[in-house]
Amino acid sequence: MSAAPVPRFPRPSVRTVLAAALATLTAVTATACSTSSPNSSSKTADTASTGDGSGKVIQVVAAENFWGSIATQLGGSHAHVSSIITNPDTDPHDYEPTSADARTVAGAQYAIVNGVGYDAWADKLLAANAAGGRAELKVGDLVGVRPGGNPHRWYAPGDVHKVIEKISADYKKADPADAAYFDQRRTAFETKDLASYDKLISDINSKYRGTPIGASESIVTPLAEGLGLKMLTPGSFLDAMSEGTDPTAKDKAAIDEQIKNKQIKIYVYNRQNSTPDVQAQVKAAKDAGIPVATVTETLAPADATFQQWQTTQLQGIEQALAKATGR
Numbered sequence: 001m002s003a004a005p006v007p008r009f010p011r012p013s014v015r016t017v018l019a020a021a022l023a024t025l026t027a028v029t030a031t032a033c034s035t036s037s038p039n040s041s042s043k044t045a046d047t048a049s050t051g052d053g054s055g056k057v058i059q060v061v062a063a064e065n066f067w068g069s070i071a072t073q074l075g076g077s078h079a080h081v082s083s084i085i086t087n088p089d090t091d092p093h094d095y096e097p098t099s100a101d102a103r104t105v106a107g108a109q110y111a112i113v114n115g116v117g118y119d120a121w122a123d124k125l126l127a128a129n130a131a132g133g134r135a136e137l138k139v140g141d142l143v144g145v146r147p148g149g150n151p152h153r154w155y156a157p158g159d160v161h162k163v164i165e166k167i168s169a170d171y172k173k174a175d176p177a178d179a180a181y182f183d184q185r186r187t188a189f190e191t192k193d194l195a196s197y198d199k200l201i202s203d204i205n206s207k208y209r210g211t212p213i214g215a216s217e218s219i220v221t222p223l224a225e226g227l228g229l230k231m232l233t234p235g236s237f238l239d240a241m242s243e244g245t246d247p248t249a250k251d252k253a254a255i256d257e258q259i260k261n262k263q264i265k266i267y268v269y270n271r272q273n274s275t276p277d278v279q280a281q282v283k284a285a286k287d288a289g290i291p292v293a294t295v296t297e298t299l300a301p302a303d304a305t306f307q308q309w310q311t312t313q314l315q316g317i318e319q320a321l322a323k324a325t326g327r
Contacts, residue, residue, distance in 0.1 A: 053078065054177035061108035063122040064092055065299045066154045067139065067163065069306040071112055073193065074167050076185050078178050082108075084122070088272060088300040093244070097121050105129055110170060115140030116151035135170055142166055152242075154306075155295075156222035157201050164190065197307045200314040201226060208321045214258055214285070216269035216278040217241035220295060224268075227317070232264050247277060259284045265324040266290060268317065272297045291320035 060081040062068030068083030075081060082104050085092045092114075105111065105125045113122040115138040126136060140151060143159040153159040168186040172179040209228035215221070218238040224231045231238075237251035258264050259281065267285040269278055271294045285292050293316045299309050321327075 053181055054175060056175045056178065058110055058171060058174050059108050060110045060112070061104050062112040063119045064114060064154075065302065066306055066309070067112045067114065069299060069304075069309075070160075070164060070189075071167055073189050073305065074164065074182065074185050075171055076181065078175060078181060079110075079171060085119075085298055086302050088296060088298055088302055090298070091273070092119055092297065093242075095119070095121055097125055101125060102129070106131070109134055110174060111136045112167070113138050114151060114153065116145050116149055116153070117147055118151035135174060137163075137166060137170060139163055150218050150221055152219045152222055155219060155226070157198070157226040159222070161190070193305070193307050196311045197314065200311060200318060204228070204314065204318055204321065207327060208325065211265050211321060211325065212263060214255065214264035214267045214281075214290075216267075216281065217273060219270050219297060220268045223295070232258055241273065241275065241278065252277060255281060256284065259288055259290060262288060262290060264290060266293055266317070266320040268293045268295060268320075270295055270297060272300075291323045293317045293320040 056078060058075065058079045060068075060071055060075065060079050062071055062081060062083045064085045065083035068081050071079065072081040084097070084101050084104065085095060102125060105122075106129050108131075111122075111126055111134060113119050113126070113136070115123075118140075123138075139153050139159070140146075140149070143153055143156070143162055145151070145153065153163075164186065168182050171182045175182075205226075205228040210230055212230045212232045213220075213224060214233045215224070215231060215238060216233075218235070219242060221231055221235075221238060234251045234254055237247045237255060240247040240251070259267070264285075267281065267290055269282055269292065274282075282292055293313075295313050296309075299306070304312075
């Protein structure tokens with residue numbers, strides 16, 4: 001079911017909520033159990049054999065459910081993954097942590113955060129409970145994106161595979177006795193579960209490379225690059241929409257001109273961040289006969305796997321491109 005468009009506003013301060021959440025950490029011991037989220041278990045069956053493994057279960061926390069879904073599928077029965085951001089209507093940029101989130105972080109042996117300023121609240125939660133022996137993965141650091149860069153790395157296909165490799169390696173380091181099991185999980189995930197995802201990316205890149213597109217915000221940029229599409233929307237507009245600030249009149253006029261003159265073949269927008277400016281652009285594109293495709297910031301529906309979510313969106317983009325180009 002599609003979530004209703006949710007306007008994104010300038011980032012509010014989370015200091016008060018963080019203070020309350022972090023205060024609970026003083027009552028949490030090093031052996032605290034992680035709190036399960038609705039997306040803490042995968043819809044993919046655990047088909048790999050556990051053999052004579054250790055029976056160990058790694059307690060994992062992921063700041064966002066798109067990374068949590070991948071971690072769940074790679075970990076199988078030897079990892080219990082709790083994702084903090086699970087509601088499709090929640091904006092991860094300005095999420096306000098709860099006391100339950102603090103307890104989840106306190107009990108985690110492995111933490112996955114996006115980084116690049118996307119989930120600074122998660123960094124603060126981790127810093128407030130610097131548990132000895134806890135491994136941490138910051139995706140931005142892994143893929144070499146510095147502060148100020150585009151944080152939406154789950155939309156960069158190459159980065160997704162780097163994260164898969166790293167999570168699998170970290171699982172094996174945390175639980176060497178089950179290394180063969182984690183290798184099986186990774187192989188099955190990359191060759192079977194992600195097969196449709198990887199094929200769609202390859203097909204779109206091969207068939208529509210260089211096709212000019214427009215978009216509502218910078219979340220689309222890494223995906224466009226991965227698909228070989230040419231982004232015409234001004235980068236300053238894309239960044240403003242992602243950061244919740246007002247775009248300039250110059251940028252809006254440029255986009256209006258691109259739509260009016262059909263300089264873009266399709267328009268892609270984040271329906272979880274549909275501001276009045278974006279809604280106006282979507283309407284203008286449709287009125288001009290330009291196909292429109294949608295993406296979302298987090299898993300939609302919330303119980304979908306990463307590959308189900310991404311494949312559905314890629315199919316929508318592929319259909320829009322086919323309609324626009326006749327190919």
